[in-house]
Amino acid sequence: MxxxxxxxxxxxxxxxxxxxxxxxxxxxxxxxxxxxxxxxxxxxxxxxxxxxxxxxxxxxxxxxxxxxxxxxxxxxxxxxxxxxxxxxxxxxxxxxxxxxxxxxxxxxxxxxxxxxxxxxxxxxxxxxxxxxxxxxxxxxxxxxxxxxxxxxxxxxxxxxxxxxxxxxxxxxxxxxxxxxDLVGVEIGAALKNVIALAAGVSDGLGYGDNAKAALITRGLAEITRLGVKMGASPLTFSGLTGLGDLIVTCTSVHSRNWKAGNMLGQGKSLEEVIAGMGMIIEGVRTAKAVHQLAIRYDVPMPLSEALYTVLFEDVPPKEAVDQLMKRMKKQEVEDLFGNR
Known part of the structure; x- marks a missing residue:
């Protein structure tokens, strides 16, 4: 004992x-x-x-x-x-x-x-x-x-x-x-809340499983890109504190970050969401830090950046999604390793 x-x-x-x-x-x-x-x-x-x-x-x-x-x-x-x-x-x-x-x-x-x-x-x-x-x-x-x-x-x-x-x-x-891999575990744990907010926004807008699968997959690519640049092992992000935590936080009814994003997608302001939740929404604060980290490490993080504009620059969620979908074409695997 x-x-x-x-x-x-x-x-x-x-x-x-x-x-x-x-x-x-x-x-x-x-x-x-x-x-x-x-x-x-x-x-x-x-x-x-x-x-x-x-x-x-x-x-x-x-x-x-x-x-x-x-x-x-x-x-x-x-x-x-x-x-x-x-x-x-x-x-x-x-x-x-x-x-x-x-x-x-x-x-x-x-x-x-x-x-x-x-x-x-x-x-x-x-x-x-x-x-x-x-x-x-x-x-x-x-x-x-x-x-x-x-x-x-x-x-x-x-x-x-x-x-x-x-x-x-x-x-x-x-x-x-x-x-x-302390760095990888902490980065995965923190950034999955940001992607979960985005997943909630998608559901709040009425998009379906196709959109959520894309968010989880491309969100994991962003988390991995940043984590590796910060010194983490890429293998960590395929484990419990990467993919595992990302899945549960983006899909569960218990996820307060998903709930907050869902309210944003339905048209509520960030102030209304925070007042309505009554508990800490870690992803909101972390979204600011991720925006700053992406700049510091020169890592492309389009999903996280789109969410940042919704949270802090008053960009309507539907407009942020439209901007994401209109980005220039990429190769999937090469993009995972940091190509813009």
Missing amino acids: KKVAVLGAGSWGTAIAFVLAENGHDCLIWARRSEQAEEINQRHSNESYLPGMQLPHSLKATADLAEAANHGDVVILAVPTKSMREVCAELNSILDSSKLVVHVSKGIEPDSLKRISEIIEEEIHASKRDSVVVLSGPSHAEEVVLRHPTTVTAASSNMEAAEQVQDLFMNPYFRVYTNN
């Missing part, structure tokens, strides 16, 4: 804590709001994020970040990307010993263009953290807590640390693979 802290009591943080508690670990989850921590402790539920689900009675919660962070030897970060730097800076001031740091968030910081593992390494001093591991893959919280079969990847430059995380989570319904 390990003592593990999960920082963040949203849907995914709660599902992660659910798995750890079911595996017999002493898991303490941190919630920003004391009333949410009280609900988990007393009613063994988290109705705001996982309605109708009963949580293990052994799972405990606290609203005290220092208490949670120093609970054990493993700290799992399950906070939104936009909060990651702030939370890590606070951790740096309160950690009382070095911890194995795991993150389960999916995004890239705009402007700095840092991946989440890079933010962690910048904000938490090396003396207070061991290796950094990312746990990622096609995994909706709503299905994990129903114990539906789920497979994910633990990635780190330190394979021993990745295997420690693998051992923490493995059980009959939650299977974990390992990978040493």
Whole structure:
């Protein structure tokens, strides 16, 4: 049994804590709001994020970040990307010993263009953290807590640390693979949200399966082009954190990025979509970062750029699709490797 802290009591943080508690670990989850921590402790539920689900009675919660962070030897970060730097800076001031740091968030910081593992390494001093591991893959919280079969990847430059995380989570319904391509896993996890927004827009416009298949396929080509340029292995993008995560996020009713795109395709403004969702839409923020990365690395990303114009330049979705379809002719395989 390990003592593990999960920082963040949203849907995914709660599902992660659910798995750890079911595996017999002493898991303490941190919630920003004391009333949410009280609900988990007393009613063994988290109705705001996982309605109708009963949580293990052994799972405990606290609203005290220092208490949670120093609970054990493993700290799992399950906070939104936009909060990651702030939370890590606070951790740096309160950690009382070095911890194995795991993150389960999916995004890239705009402007700095840092991946989440890079933010962690910048904000938490090396003396207070061991290796950094990312746990990622096609995994909706709503299905994990129903114990539906789920497979994910633990990635780190330190394979021993990745295997420690693998051992923490493995059980009959939650299977974990390992990978040493930290860059590829984080890029795939972040960019699939952008393509899922585009897939939602397509469905909102009333287009069918042909369009969605094209979006997923060409979206994967864009993700691979950028990832390889940033130093990732192309093989990673055919795996769970590339193609696998892209499929589930572009097609599932549980995907908030798909839902947001669908609302955009139906004619709602970005402001209306954000207000209506009530939860973080990681793909919106990541779309800005992808726009900046495409410029920095001189990588053609027409799908992502079209979505960027819809989100931030008020281009109507139908017009953005028309512009994509009118692009000059290409060879498919050569285009995958970066030809314009």
